[in-house]
Amino acid sequence: xxxxxxxxxxxxxxxxxxxxxxxxxxxxxxxxxxxxxxxxxxxxxxxxxxxxxxxxxxxxxxxxxxxxxxxxxxxxxxxxxxxxxxxxxxxxxxxxxxxxxxxxxxxxxxx
Amino acid sequence: xxxxxxxxxxxxxxxxxxxxxxxxxxxxxxxxxxxxxxxxxxxxxxxxxxxxxxxxxxxxxxxxxxxxxxxxxxxxxxxxxxxxxxxxxxxxxxxxxxxxxxxxxxxxxxxxxx
Numbered sequence: 001x002x003x004x005x006x007x008x009x010x011x012x013x014x015x016x017x018x019x020x021x022x023x024x025x026x027x028x029x030x031x032x033x034x035x036x037x038x039x040x041x042x043x044x045x046x047x048x049x050x051x052x053x054x055x056x057x058x059x060x061x062x063x064x065x066x067x068x069x070x071x072x073x074x075x076x077x078x079x080x081x082x083x084x085x086x087x088x089x090x091x092x093x094x095x096x097x098x099x100x101x102x103x104x105x106x107x108x109x110x111x
Numbered sequence: 112x113x114x115x116x117x118x119x120x121x122x123x124x125x126x127x128x129x130x131x132x133x134x135x136x137x138x139x140x141x142x143x144x145x146x147x148x149x150x151x152x153x154x155x156x157x158x159x160x161x162x163x164x165x166x167x168x169x170x171x172x173x174x175x176x177x178x179x180x181x182x183x184x185x186x187x188x189x190x191x192x193x194x195x196x197x198x199x200x201x202x203x204x205x206x207x208x209x210x211x212x213x214x215x216x217x218x219x220x221x222x223x224x225x
Contacts, residue, residue, distance in 0.1 A: 004153070009151075031212070032212060034213070034214075036216075041199075041219070041221070042218055042219065043115075043117075043201050043216035043217050043218045043219045044154075044201070044216045045216075046213055046214075046215055046216075049211070049212070049213055087153070087154070089153075089154075091212060098144075098156055098159065098169065099144075099154075099156070099214055100153075101153035101154040101155075102153050103151060103152055103153045104153065
């Protein structure tokens with residue numbers, strides 16, 4: 001069964017304290033892995049797509065990496081405005097092209 | 112502005128009532144999706160449509176119905192058969208092209224059963 005697991009469920013950081021969020025997956029036929037940011041009561045905001053192992057993408061204080069079994073979202077020197085829930089999703093091969101989501105990591109950055 | 116709009120933002124339903132959630136996009140995307148989000152759980156797919164006049168059931172389609180008469184619109188009806196409809200509902204559309212395959216989300220509708 002295809003599975004996407006995110007850890008930790010919740011993470012509290014002090015402003016400036018760098019850390020990483022993990023997304024591990026057991027799927028067959030990965031076409032892409034996606035990271036989204038979701039603020040309370042809002043729709044997910046697209047951050048990154050990674051298509052192959054070894055790929056890395058960066059945006060401001062965020063950097064996403066991909067291996068054959070997992071992805072990391074590294075947050076460097078976070079600020080309080082980085083507080084949100086970060087969602088990981090995988091796109092599987094096949095005609096349906098559905099996204100399978102993890103349950104998210106709730107990040108809180110304290111000033 | 113290009114984007115995805117959902118309405119209403121908040122919706123209250125009485126027991127036994129059908130309600131319809133609106134989703135509109137002006138991104139010219141062919142594929143559209145409906146997801147349900149419950150606290151502590153990942154998004155779960157309800158229905159999707161890859162082209163006008165065609166749609167497919169997702170993982171949790173029971174108690175829901177959809178239509179896709181126009182490319183821009185993909186309304187979701189929550190019927191009285193849905194036993195636990197209180198949730199946050201998200202609509203998405205998909206951009207496909209050379210080197211890209213990404214779903215973008217609307218702002219969501221929060222449905223509460225009274």
